[in-house]
Amino acid sequence: MAQWDVVVIGGGPAGLMASAAAASYNVKVLLVDKGDKLGRKLAISGGGRCNVTNAKPLDELIKNVPGNGKFLFSALHMFSNTDIIGFFTRLGIELKEEDRGRMFPVNNKAKSVVDALVKEVRRLGVTIRTNKPVKELVYDQDAVKAIVLASGETITSKTVIVAVGGQSVPTTGSTGDGYPWAKAAGHTIIDLFPTAVPLTASDFFIQDARLQGLSLRNVELTLFNPKGKKVCTEEGDMLFTHFGISGPAVLRTSHYVSVTQRKFKNTPLLLTIDMMPAKSAGSIAEETVAMLKEEPRKAIKNVLRTYLPDRLLKLMLEIAGINEDVTYYDLPRDKWEKFVQLIKHFPVTITGTLSLEQATVTGGGVKIKEIDPKTMQSKCKKGLFFAGEIMDVHAHTGGYNITVAFTTGHAAGTAAAKQALEAEKF
Numbered sequence: 504m505a506q507w508d509v510v511v512i513g514g515g516p517a518g519l520m521a522s523a524a525a526a527s528y529n530v531k532v533l534l535v536d537k538g539d540k541l542g543r544k545l546a547i548s549g550g551g552r553c554n555v556t557n558a559k560p561l562d563e564l565i566k567n568v569p570g571n572g573k574f575l576f577s578a579l580h581m582f583s584n585t586d587i588i589g590f591f592t593r594l595g596i597e598l599k600e601e602d603r604g605r606m607f608p609v610n611n612k613a614k615s616v617v618d619a620l621v622k623e624v625r626r627l628g629v630t631i632r633t634n635k636p637v638k639e640l641v642y643d644q645d646a647v648k649a650i651v652l653a654s655g656e657t658i659t660s661k662t663v664i665v666a667v668g669g670q671s672v673p674t675t676g677s678t679g680d681g682y683p684w685a686k687a688a689g690h691t692i693i694d695l696f697p698t699a700v701p702l703t704a705s706d707f708f709i710q711d712a713r714l715q716g717l718s719l720r721n722v723e724l725t726l727f728n729p730k731g732k733k734v735c736t737e738e739g740d741m742l743f744t745h746f747g748i749s750g751p752a753v754l755r756t757s758h759y760v761s762v763t764q765r766k767f768k769n770t771p772l773l774l775t776i777d778m779m780p781a782k783s784a785g786s787i788a789e790e791t792v793a794m795l796k797e798e799p800r801k802a803i804k805n806v807l808r809t810y811l812p813d814r815l816l817k818l819m820l821e822i823a824g825i826n827e828d829v830t831y832y833d834l835p836r837d838k839w840e841k842f843v844q845l846i847k848h849f850p851v852t853i854t855g856t857l858s859l860e861q862a863t864v865t866g867g868g869v870k871i872k873e874i875d876p877k878t879m880q881s882k883c884k885k886g887l888f889f890a891g892e893i894m895d896v897h898a899h900t901g902g903y904n905i906t907v908a909f910t911t912g913h914a915a916g917t918a919a920a921k922q923a924l925e926a927e928k929f
């Protein structure tokens with residue numbers, strides 16, 4: 504006779520939601536976490552504000568999950584972004600919508616989201632054991648039977664939900680512990696890679712850090728593969744750093760960098776920045792020439808000071824081969840064309856990404872073909888469920904990853920509880 508109906512390993516958003524969903528069926532639920540606190544990553548998410556979910560329609564939401572978004576179709580229809588918003592509203596956490604559909608708590612405090620979730624899990628009668636690292640899972644030929652803690656204690660359960668996250672930011676507890684457990688059950692682990700992560704670049708202006716700290720708003724980034732084929736275009740804000748580039752548009756591009764580099768054996772990739780996507784090269788040429796004509800005796804670096812950030816302007820003039828002190832009268836016309844092209848297609852040589860540990864999200868994980876998308880149950884072992892980032896599902900930044908965790912957690916918790924209740928009948 505198993506001690507528990509449902510054991511949930513991992514108290515991140517996936518495990519907390521799985522615990523709440525399971526406990527709402529009045530079954531005996533145990534939530535085990537190795538940390539001293541639950542929801543440690545959730546508490547630092549969204550810059551400490553927690554981007555809980557995204558308000559976009561479901562088809563848009565799925566498009567923002569480049570790592571196997573279609574796998575979420577059933578789970579999202581059972582527990583969608585709207586349900587997540589309703590869930591938190593019922594717990595007293597009002598959410599507000601910001602740009603691009605991003606939903607945050609009105610009080611801008613991620614901790615209030617964590618506290619509300621933990622309180623709800625407790626209210627529903629879930630037993631919580633913190634500081635209890637799980638070492639391994641026990642299986643028989645067909646099903647999961649128990650978990651074993653690092654202390655040696657064995658805990659038996661009718662069902663086990665593995666929600667231990669990926670391998671990014673390991674200080675929050677996600678250290679990739681779940682992958683060997685999944686392998687032992689017969690699962691394939693798709694190679695891990697960093698995603699939603701800053702990009703590294705080798706260009707001289709990155710190496711000498713002359714643009715470090717410069718942020719650009721509403722630019723358009725286009726990534727090319729080594730054959731010169733366009734891979735993706737992402738728009739939004741970005742930032743130059745001492746190692747490369749970062750910011751929301753860059754983090755969205757990083758998925759495609761990781762995937763393309765894996766395909767092309769880590770070859771550096773060309774990324775171009777369109778500084779002014781709303782304007783054509785022709786209109787930029789007209790605007791800038793009009794500005795220069797108005798002050799024909801002034802050095803162009805001073806005339807265009809309001810048109811582009813100073814450091815970028817000087818760099819672009821240098822790359823175009825134009826002396827920054829030249830006036831309109833002496834401006835070499837062919838080089839001016841090159842300068843305008845640089846505004847539309849500023850090239851950056853991407854060498855890779857920061858490490859998996861530094862990434863916001865882990866790409867790869869438990870192969871989704873081996874998981875039932877309606878219940879999140881393993882197709883290898885009965886009673887074994889997965890939820891959240893441990894699976895080979897990953898999304899862009901914007902509240903989509905926490906949505907993945909909540910929706911898959913809800914599906915797993917619900918199915919595990921129902922299975923445990925079914926088992927009681929026999």
Ligand SMILES: Cc1cc2nc3c(=O)[nH]c(=O)nc-3n(C[C@H](O)[C@H](O)[C@H](O)COP(=O)(O)OP(=O)(O)OC[C@H]3O[C@@H](n4cnc5c(N)ncnc54)[C@H](O)[C@@H]3O)c2cc1C
Binds near residue numbers: 514636669671892
């Ligand atoms: C800095 C940062 C900011 C982010 N901001 C956002 C955001 O605003 N919006 C968004 O959608 N996504 C965001 N993300 C991504 C999002 O936080 C994760 O995708 C999400 O937390 C994954 O949830 P999870 O429950 O699967 O795993 P995790 O949140 O990683 O939780 C896993 C839990 O399992 C526990 N655990 C691990 N191993 C064991 C073990 N052996 N025994 C027992 N317990 C164990 C850990 O202690 C941890 O509590 C952010 C990520 C980072 C790093």
